[in-house]
Amino acid sequence: MATQTFLDANELVLNMGPQHPSTHGVLRVILNLDGEKILGTDCVIGYLHRGVEKIAENRTYPMFTPYVDRMDYVASISNGLGYCLAVEKLMNLPAPPRAEAVRVILTELNRIASHLVWLGTHALDIGAITPLFYTMREREEALKIFENYCGARLTTHAFRIGGLQYETYDGFEEQVKAFCDAMEPRIDEYETLLTGNRIWIDRLKGIGILTAAECKQYGVTGPMLRAAGVKWDLRKAFPYSGYEKYEFDIPTRENADTYDRYIVRMQEMRQSVRIVRQAVANIPDGPIIAKVPKVVKPVPGEVYVSIEAPKGELGYYVVSDGTNQPYRVRVRPPSFINLQSLEKMAKGALIADIVAIIGTIDIVLGEVDR
Amino acid sequence: MESLPWQDDLTAAVKQQFGDRVLEFLTYRDQKFIVAAPEAAVALIEYLKFEAGFDYLVDVTAVHWPKREGAQFDVIYILYSFERNDRVRVKVKIADGYKPETVTTVHLTANWLEREVFDMFGIQFASHPDLRRILMPEDWSGYPLRKDYSIIQMDQRWVKENLGIESGQ
Incomplete structure (x- = not known):
């Protein structure tokens, strides 16, 4: 014992979080370290667990829609869309074309808003403070559209089972078009700040590599999978809400590292702008909600419906037993499943990189813990 | 159907x-x-x-x-x-x-x-x-998504020991 020196000391266990600014909420990571090198990680989650799936079983179908917004609260419109689509599939009650177009516009604006939050906070974690102010400025414009549309900015409850609650407001099209026109040069602006930035490249290139095969093993979806070269997007694979009508590309990259995920998300914002432009130029007339029965009571059965949320595949597995309350609602949260790959990506990395690796997964703890 | x-x-x-x-x-x-x-x-x-x-x-x-x-x-x-x-x-x-x-x-x-x-x-x-x-916390007892687990049910012992209150309700 007496011969043991500092240099051959055993591994050090370091606790990161749950109150740590760069874990994006209440994520606790236990790091096993050998000096600066990470030997292993263990995620402790559940601090925000609210039992959303249990609540669903004790509410009627329409009553549960506001709750889903509280999971991924920076992309609440996507959550709502997924749930509404699942119940509509269960009841075989498609939303009318006008509702689908408005849904696409709002969901894509929400994707841009979600990616902006990611970009601002990720850059802040890496040490670049400036982008945060710019991204929040643009996000504000998107949130104003949501506010004008339904009165809420974050947990919007924008959609209803079968379509929409509200007709679009006067000046909706103009405001959305103005947002699109402003957004494209702003994305260029972010890219001049970051894409060729020496520090940004040094901190991100070659960090947190997760190859396509590993992504499939870990069930990782969304921008992380696309940055590994897999051209897969649920909007193309299983088009929903009329996405088959719009022209857009699936951006992919080959290196599967943190830098490539950044590039993929930037390009996704451009594609979202492209989709919104097409959708807003051509909103069909007609009803905004299908003929939904007063009491939503699907016949017994079960469906799994998933959408491409900003973070990956967001799925709802809904089981009906023929009553007005869902028998079981299972949410397949992209953040939860993507977070599992942290262990793989962090192994062998340096302690400074763990911040970049957590940031690149783009987690929202409300969705991880539900 | x-x-x-x-x-x-x-x-x-x-x-x-x-x-x-x-x-x-x-x-x-x-x-x-x-x-x-x-x-x-x-x-x-x-x-x-x-x-x-x-x-x-x-x-x-x-x-x-x-x-x-x-x-x-x-x-x-x-x-x-x-x-x-x-x-x-x-x-x-x-x-x-x-x-x-x-x-x-x-x-x-x-x-x-x-x-x-x-x-x-x-x-x-x-x-x-x-x-x-x-x-859920590691020492919690009960499995919440079972149908016989009521929505307001909780592990009273855990709540008392860890939160220092009689009940979470």
């Missing part, structure tokens, strides 16, 4: 490989699922991964049916194939206390998903590498 039978080359191949261990091939609202015997689940998922291209395990979850005699739980595995662009669900019906084999040996992503099923339903997966609670 009833579930409809489903037949194609995949069902024929699975039927030939597994015989009586797969019970039914059904579709509901055009979504395919296979009902299998509990002991065949891992072999079936492995077969689907390596022979049929279903290489992405989307989700593992469970449903509690307390009134169903003999098989209280459904365990559901959702699989996706990038090659076929197709989804299929594998469903097994198990009794309370039955320990299904883990599928972490086939898909790494099952690790956390099975932990969550254990946490919420108390289904223990045999030979799982790290079967701990994941969302």
Whole structure:
């Protein structure tokens, strides 16, 4: 014992979080370290667990829609869309074309808003403070559209089972078009700040590599999978809400590292702008909600419906037993499943990189813990 | 609406490989699922991964049916194939206390998903590498997503010891 020196000391266990600014909420990571090198990680989650799936079983179908917004609260419109689509599939009650177009516009604006939050906070974690102010400025414009549309900015409850609650407001099209026109040069602006930035490249290139095969093993979806070269997007694979009508590309990259995920998300914002432009130029007339029965009571059965949320595949597995309350609602949260790959990506990395690796997964703890 | 039978080359191949261990091939609202015997689940998922291209395990979850005699739980595995662009669900019906084999040996992503099923339903997966609670506190008693667990029920002892209050209500 007496011969043991500092240099051959055993591994050090370091606790990161749950109150740590760069874990994006209440994520606790236990790091096993050998000096600066990470030997292993263990995620402790559940601090925000609210039992959303249990609540669903004790509410009627329409009553549960506001709750889903509280999971991924920076992309609440996507959550709502997924749930509404699942119940509509269960009841075989498609939303009318006008509702689908408005849904696409709002969901894509929400994707841009979600990616902006990611970009601002990720850059802040890496040490670049400036982008945060710019991204929040643009996000504000998107949130104003949501506010004008339904009165809420974050947990919007924008959609209803079968379509929409509200007709679009006067000046909706103009405001959305103005947002699109402003957004494209702003994305260029972010890219001049970051894409060729020496520090940004040094901190991100070659960090947190997760190859396509590993992504499939870990069930990782969304921008992380696309940055590994897999051209897969649920909007193309299983088009929903009329996405088959719009022209857009699936951006992919080959290196599967943190830098490539950044590039993929930037390009996704451009594609979202492209989709919104097409959708807003051509909103069909007609009803905004299908003929939904007063009491939503699907016949017994079960469906799994998933959408491409900003973070990956967001799925709802809904089981009906023929009553007005869902028998079981299972949410397949992209953040939860993507977070599992942290262990793989962090192994062998340096302690400074763990911040970049957590940031690149783009987690929202409300969705991880539900 | 009833579930409809489903037949194609995949069902024929699975039927030939597994015989009586797969019970039914059904579709509901055009979504395919296979009902299998509990002991065949891992072999079936492995077969689907390596022979049929279903290489992405989307989700593992469970449903509690307390009134169903003999098989209280459904365990559901959702699989996706990038090659076929197709989804299929594998469903097994198990009794309370039955320990299904883990599928972490086939898909790494099952690790956390099975932990969550254990946490919420108390289904223990045999030979799982790290079967701990994941969302609820580690020393919590009871399994919240079981149907006999009321929405306002909680572990009073845990609440008292850890929060220092009589009740969380």
